[in-house]
Amino acid sequence: MTDLEKTATSGFNGGTAVALLLVIMSLPLAGLGVYSSRRSEEMQSWKEGKALVSSASVSKIRDSKSGMSENFSFYTIEYEAEGKSHKFSFREGGTLRWQKGAEVEIFYDPNDPAKASLERETMTVAYIMYGLCFLLLLISLPFWWLSWTWWSGEGEAAEALKES
Numbered sequence: 001m002t003d004l005e006k007t008a009t010s011g012f013n014g015g016t017a018v019a020l021l022l023v024i025m026s027l028p029l030a031g032l033g034v035y036s037s038r039r040s041e042e043m044q045s046w047k048e049g050k051a052l053v054s055s056a057s058v059s060k061i062r063d064s065k066s067g068m069s070e071n072f073s074f075y076t077i078e079y080e081a082e083g084k085s086h087k088f089s090f091r092e093g094g095t096l097r098w099q100k101g102a103e104v105e106i107f108y109d110p111n112d113p114a115k116a117s118l119e120r121e122t123m124t125v126a127y128i129m130y131g132l133c134f135l136l137l138l139i140s141l142p143f144w145w146l147s148w149t150w151w152s153g154e155g156e157a158a159e160a161l162k163e164s
Contacts, residue, residue: 015146022140026133033129040121046107051079053102058095071095079106081113088116
């Protein structure tokens, strides 16, 4: 039995490999979509509150490998939730969005007030992940079809094998 005959009768060929690779690549995207949609749903029940920017500064950070530098803003946010004081710090790229002493709106988890965010997550990330997953699965369809026609004995490749 030749290599071509073994490949044709095994049901596994290049089309199958590409299709499987695309399906496997879509799985993490589907997982991220599920995670993002659950997180977004959870955050919709978070309470709104006011917080105070207790510190705000900008630092230029230089990348040792590329030599390029970028501005980063560093903040500490303090707020009261469910009768207790809380604070968190974060950084973001660019110039200052708020000055020290500014009042900002926050969202916090009423079940765990130490969890807070300045922005409520939306379903946008989930929709993007689901869309990319669907696109990869859609792209895999022609490869599944190619694989099936090869394996089932239909199509030009199978005809060429029959003639040899």
